[in-house]
Amino acid sequence: MVEQQEASEDAVMTRIGQAVMLLHGGDREEARNRFGLLWAELGADGDALHRCTLAHYMADTQDDPGDELAWDLRALTAAEGLSDERPAEHRDSLAVQAFYPSLHLNLAADYLKLQRPDAARIHLRQARDRADVLDDDGYGGGVRAAIERLELRMRGQ
Numbered sequence: 001m002v003e004q005q006e007a008s009e010d011a012v013m014t015r016i017g018q019a020v021m022l023l024h025g026g027d028r029e030e031a032r033n034r035f036g037l038l039w040a041e042l043g044a045d046g047d048a049l050h051r052c053t054l055a056h057y058m059a060d061t062q063d064d065p066g067d068e069l070a071w072d073l074r075a076l077t078a079a080e081g082l083s084d085e086r087p088a089e090h091r092d093s094l095a096v097q098a099f100y101p102s103l104h105l106n107l108a109a110d111y112l113k114l115q116r117p118d119a120a121r122i123h124l125r126q127a128r129d130r131a132d133v134l135d136d137d138g139y140g141g142g143v144r145a146a147i148e149r150l151e152l153r154m155r156g157q
Helices: 002-024 028-042 046-060 065-085 091-113 117-133 136-156
Strands: none
Touching: 002 028, 002 046, 002 065, 028 046, 046 065, 046 091, 065 091, 091 117, 117 136
16 A cells, blocks of 8 residues: 555656756747645645745746746645644655745745835745855755855846
8 A cells, every 4th residue: 555655646747857858948838737736636635845846947937927936826825734744754845945035035026026125035034044055066056056046146236
């Protein structure tokens, strides 16, 4: 039973990964459609890591900044729910901890697009404060660099 559940969860992450590949390949509409179908399948009670990951990428498929913000907020809510529904030592909790800087960075960028600089500064500070959990790899370096770029951009306003 546990093996079947793990295989099912891996299948969800595989499907999310396939949609991400479409997104990165430039097919935002098809990625958005696949994410939407997956979101409907997962439902409000779906696995928090799946909902967080899916919402995080779904935000990138949005044309409207308000819709992008709504999906980024869903991703953050799901990440926060992960600690409520799973024990802290769970293998995915570390992945989610490393996701927080990016989640807050995206929210800061969303709020800036919506001309809400105070909210943007709050999330940018949270992104910076949580960046210490990032590894010194391509992902961690990329998120840190993006935080710095957004800070510079906000100072220039």
